[in-house]
Amino acid sequence: MARRKKIYEGKAKILYEGPEPGTLVQYFKDDATAFNAEKRATIEGKGVLNNRLSEFFMTGLANIGVPNHFIKRLNMREQLIRQVEIIPLEVIVRNFAAGSMAKRLGLEEGTPLPRPIVEFSYKDDALGDPLVPEEYIMAFGWATQQDMDDIVALALRVNDFLSGVMFGVGIKLVDFKIEIGRIWDNDYMRLIVADEISPDSCRLWDIETGQKLDKDVFRRDLGNLTDAYTEVARRLGVLPTNVTHTTKPTLIN
Numbered sequence: 001m002a003r004r005k006k007i008y009e010g011k012a013k014i015l016y017e018g019p020e021p022g023t024l025v026q027y028f029k030d031d032a033t034a035f036n037a038e039k040r041a042t043i044e045g046k047g048v049l050n051n052r053l054s055e056f057f058m059t060g061l062a063n064i065g066v067p068n069h070f071i072k073r074l075n076m077r078e079q080l081i082r083q084v085e086i087i088p089l090e091v092i093v094r095n096f097a098a099g100s101m102a103k104r105l106g107l108e109e110g111t112p113l114p115r116p117i118v119e120f121s122y123k124d125d126a127l128g129d130p131l132v133p134e135e136y137i138m139a140f141g142w143a144t145q146q147d148m149d150d151i152v153a154l155a156l157r158v159n160d161f162l163s164g165v166m167f168g169v170g171i172k173l174v175d176f177k178i179e180i181g182r183i184w185d186n187d188y189m190r191l192i193v194a195d196e197i198s199p200d201s202c203r204l205w206d207i208e209t210g211q212k213l214d215k216d217v218f219r220r221d222l223g224n225l226t227d228a229y230t231e232v233a234r235r236l237g238v239l240p241t242n243v244t245h246t247t248k249p250t251l252i253n
């Protein structure tokens, strides 16, 4: 039996060679890591939920004209994507202070920010993905000024879309992280959203109760992660609200 080629295995996903040149298959694992992989666990069902949720967000973004790598979902854990050259940055957008920003500035988590703040960290696990100023990004040639303008514009569009979608289901989008990649159409280069958008890469708080519905549940031992992600998926209509098990097929006239 032919075995497909594994391109890369990361902490949360595996990339396989796709059926056509320029495509990849992205497999969502159940593995969760935090604090630069110091904390690890396998959380049953996480990969299935993230595959669905990332499909939902990427499809929505494509529908409002935000280009991204998603082509189609293949099965419970896999999706077909366009292969990109990943820009080695985590592009972070923050609407409210939380996590490392709250710590760095001594702000209480949840403090509203005067406007959305876009920040960048250099993707390097060995260094712990350090925060980098735009000056470094351009000096080291990771992206040009034009790329940075495009990246910020993309990140803010994703922010507006995700904030609105989440608000519609009673969830506050505190912050999130995306990755951007380059694709080439003949001689032209374009930047598109890649990787994943899921509760692994967002901070999501219930608007009414403040309950955390994202990976902080795992980072901070706040309960069952699958339950939190299932709740997000259920509210967004990504999962059926009540799966009914009928004992025999029903004939519909």
Ligand SMILES: Nc1ncnc2c1ncn2[C@@H]1O[C@H](COP(=O)(O)OP(=O)(O)OP(=O)(O)O)[C@@H](O)[C@H]1O
Residues within 6 Å of the ligand: 008, 009, 010, 011, 012, 013, 014, 015, 024, 069, 081, 082, 083, 084, 085, 086, 123, 124, 125, 179, 181, 194, 195, 196
């Ligand atoms: N469309 C794409 N084309 C090529 N590479 C991609 C694409 N989308 C995501 N990737 C890369 O695939 C990998 C996904 O694996 P995973 O998220 O598990 O990695 P990770 O352990 O978090 O490591 P990393 O620090 O590289 O993200 C990441 O390195 C990501 O940058």
Ligand SMILES: [Mg+2]
Residues within 6 Å of the ligand: 010, 012
């Ligand atoms: Mg990753």
